[in-house]
Amino acid sequence: MxxxxxxxxxxxxxxxxxxxxxxLFAADRPPLxxxxxxIVRAAIRLFIxxxxxxxxxxxxxxxxxxxxxxxxxxxxxxxQLMAAMLEQFLSDYRQAYDRLAVELPFNGEARLMGALxxxxxxxxxxxxxxxxxxxxxxxxxxxxxxxxxxxxxAHHRRRIAxxxxxxxxxxxxxxxxxxALEVAALLEGLMIYTAPxxxxxxxxxxxxxxxxxxxxxLITLPGHR
Numbered sequence: 001m002x003x004x005x006x007x008x009x010x011x012x013x014x015x016x017x018x019x020x021x022x023x024l025f026a027a028d029r030p031p032l033x034x035x036x037x038x039i040v041r042a043a044i045r046l047f048i049x050x051x052x053x054x055x056x057x058x059x060x061x062x063x064x065x066x067x068x069x070x071x072x073x074x075x076x077x078x079x080q081l082m083a084a085m086l087e088q089f090l091s092d093y094r095q096a097y098d099r100l101a102v103e104l105p106f107n108g109e110a111r112l113m114g115a116l117x118x119x120x121x122x123x124x125x126x127x128x129x130x131x132x133x134x135x136x137x138x139x140x141x142x143x144x145x146x147x148x149x150x151x152x153x154a155h156h157r158r159r160i161a162x163x164x165x166x167x168x169x170x171x172x173x174x175x176x177x178x179x180a181l182e183v184a185a186l187l188e189g190l191m192i193y194t195a196p197x198x199x200x201x202x203x204x205x206x207x208x209x210x211x212x213x214x215x216x217x218l219i220t221l222p223g224h225r
Contacts, residue, residue, distance in 0.1 A: 032084070032088070033074075035070075035074060036074045036075075036084070037088075038064055038066075039060060039061075039064050039066065039070075039071050039074055039075065039081070040081075040084050040085050040088045041064075041088075042060050042063040042064035042065075043055070043060045043063070043064075043081055043082070043084070043085035044085055044088065044089050044131070045063055046059050046060055046063045047082075047085060047131065047134060048127050048130045048131050048134070049130075051134040051137070051138075052082075052134060052137065052138040052141075055078070055082065056078065057071055057072065057075070057077075057078050057081055060081060079144070082145075083144065083148075086135070086145065086148055087148070089131065090148070090152050093152075093156075094155070096118070097159050100114070100115060100118055108163075108165075108166030108167040108168075108169070109167045111163055111166055111167065112163040112164060112166065112167040112215070113212055115159075115160070115163045116208065116211055116212050116215060117208060119187050120187070120190070120204065120207055120208045120211050121204065121208075123187055123188075123190050123191050123194060124194050124204045124207070128191075129191045129194065129195070132188075132191065133191070135149065136149075153184065156184055157177065157180045157181055157184050158177075158180070160180035160183050160184055161173075161176040161177045161179070161180035162176075164176045164179050164180055164183070164219055167219065168219050168220070171219070179218060179219050182218060183215055183218070186211065186214065186215075187211070190207065190211070194207070
């Protein structure tokens with residue numbers, strides 16, 4: 001019985017190791033056809049405007065200028081359409097990170113500051129703020145969206161940790177990962193204070209300087225100067 005249990009556990013572990021990466025981050029993620037991409041882009045626009053409560057297959061069809069049947073040809077259910085919409089929107093972020101990694105200077109400190117420029121600019125965008133606030137709310141009620149959400153933020157945190165590690169080579173991997181959590185939380189929290197008409201922040205440039213100063217002080221601890 002003990003040997004049998006051990007064999008079952010070993011088989012499960014082997015299967016777990018062989019499981020493919022989440023579709024969102026898989027390098028071989030199949031591209032959407034032109035028709036499916038048109039629908040997904042319309043779904044993103046609708047989700048930003050109406051949130052999950054106003055997100056319907058019929059509404060996406062209207063936003064895309066297509067018939068309901070045309071949308072259902074590619075995405076049979078609302079859940080399939082929403083999953084594709086979320087994956088595409090968040091995959092755009094992965095691609096942006098990949099471009100950023102190529103375009104930034106080689107110097108570690110400069111790369112970190114360049115990454116913060118991009119992240120603050122993104123937090124400042126009204127569409128990004130609306131999308132993520134809607135996604136936060138939806139993840140509280142949908143286990144599948146919550147799983148995707150956790151994958152996204154784990155990936156986001158690893159990226160930030162990589163920039164921190166390049167800027168502060170003396171930090172351990174765990175320190176980089178811990179600091180990345182604090183930086184990610186700082187950036188997400190700032191979305192609350194960047195709404196139109198918000199009086200807390202004078203300008204995006206001012207906010208960017210505040211964030212850079214905060215991050216530099218955070219990762220420059222005694223003994224790591």
